[in-house]
Amino acid sequence: MSNNGTDLTTGFISCIVAILLFGSNFVPLKKYETGDGMFLQWVLCAAVWLVALVVNLILHCPKFWPFAMVGGCIWATGNIAVVPIIKTIGLGLGILIWGSFNALTGWASSRFGWFGMDAEEVSKPLLNYVGAGLSVVRGCSLAVISGILYGSTFVPIIYIKDHSKRNDSIYVGASQNDLDYVFAHFSGIFLTSTVYFLAYCVAMKNSPKLYPKAVLPGFLSGVLWAIATCCWFIANHSLSPVVSFPIITAGPGFIAAMWGVFMFKEIQGRQNYLLMILAFCIILTGALCTAFSKI
Template identity: 90%
Template sequence: MTSNGTDLAIGYLSSSVAVLLFGSNFVPLKKYDTGDGMFLQWVLCAAIWLVALVVNLILRCPKFWPFAMLGGCIWATGNVAVVPIIKTIGLGLGILIWGSFNAITGWASSRFGWFGMDAEEVPKPLLNYIGAGLSIVRGCSLAVISGILYGSTFVPIIYIKDHSKRNDSIYAGASQYDLDYVFAHFSGIFLTSTVYFLAYCVAMKNSPKLYPEAVLPGFLSGVLWAIATCCWFIANHSLSAVVSFPIITSGPGFIAALWGVFIFKEIQGLRNYLLMILAFCIILSGTLCTAFSKI
């Protein structure tokens, strides 16, 4: 297998693992009372940071770029709304909606070079456009906002990588391997979630609502999310963000919908089952178009 073929295989395998874990990472929390979600978010983000610490040690502590923390700050801000979304519109629908806006924001910013990034080209742009379009054909305000924030989370890292090739940039010589930025990115997540939690404690007059029974499920959810995101970093490196974003952001919605159908009974009735099958066909078509646009 050629080097390019190896990269593609690694990229698609990483994308598959990310899709499975992103679609399942909230499952451990579904049956537990998580209240307003502020305490849960802090537990989840603590688990995320611990995974990042392990990865950073395995990579022998690559250079820390503080700007890469900004993406983590953006993600943590979007994540504040996750628990209310799941409680109000369900796990499956919530992931479908924010995944759609996650996909369009992340894909478009990479494809067209928004926010100072270099525009990315693919051998078959028409297939890439069709794949991205099919991946976001789903459409609740919190989920939309979360999706847009989630879609911007990799912008600082891609910006650093793009500007590392320019000798006049402060990021000249920065690593091109996405996983080298995971510790800074996850540190931004943990720092921001801690600030939000402390602000919440102040607002609650030092009487925050704590839910001890959600600690272990929340920690497990954080670990699953962190592993999935590490796989996403690898997929970004192997495939480029313009390909990985539509695949990884559209697939979890279907996985979550399967959990909703077979375990949590959120989706019932023949009509809803047929709509879910139609959604799966659209997502699969979008994923395949996006994948083939790279070949």
């Protein structure tokens, strides 16, 4: 198999693993009281950072680029709204909505070269546009904002990689391997979540709402998310973000919806089932169009 074929296989397998884990990572928390989510998000981000530390050691500690932390800061800001979203509109619908806007923001910034990045080219542009469009048929307040923030999270890393090829850039010679930026990215997540949690403690006059029973489920959720994101980094490297974003951000919504149907009974009634099947068909069509635009 050619290197290109190997990259495609690695990329699509990484997408599948990421979709399954992103669609399931909040499941351990669903039945536990998490309150306003501020304590939970800190526990989750601590788990994320520990996974990053392991990955960093496995990669023999590649060069740390502080700018890559900015993406983690953006993600942690979007993550603050996750618990209220899940509690108000449900796991399935929440992930479908923020996933859609995540897909749109991440795809567009990479495809058109926003924020100083190089625009990505694909062999079949029309299929790529159709795939991205079909992956984004939904919308609603907090989930929309979270989706936009999540969609911007890889921008600093892509910016560093793009500018590493320019002799006049401070990032000249930076690694093209996305996994080399995991530690910096996740460090940004943990640092930002810690700042938010400390600010929350101050606002609560040193009486934060803590939920001990949510610690282990929250830690497991963070580990699942971190592994899924590492797979996303691999998919970005193998397929390019313009392809991986629409696929990975659209798929978890369906996985979460399945959890919502069979485990949590969030979706009931024949009409809702039919709508969910229609949504799945649209998501699958969008993912396939995006995938074939690369081949």
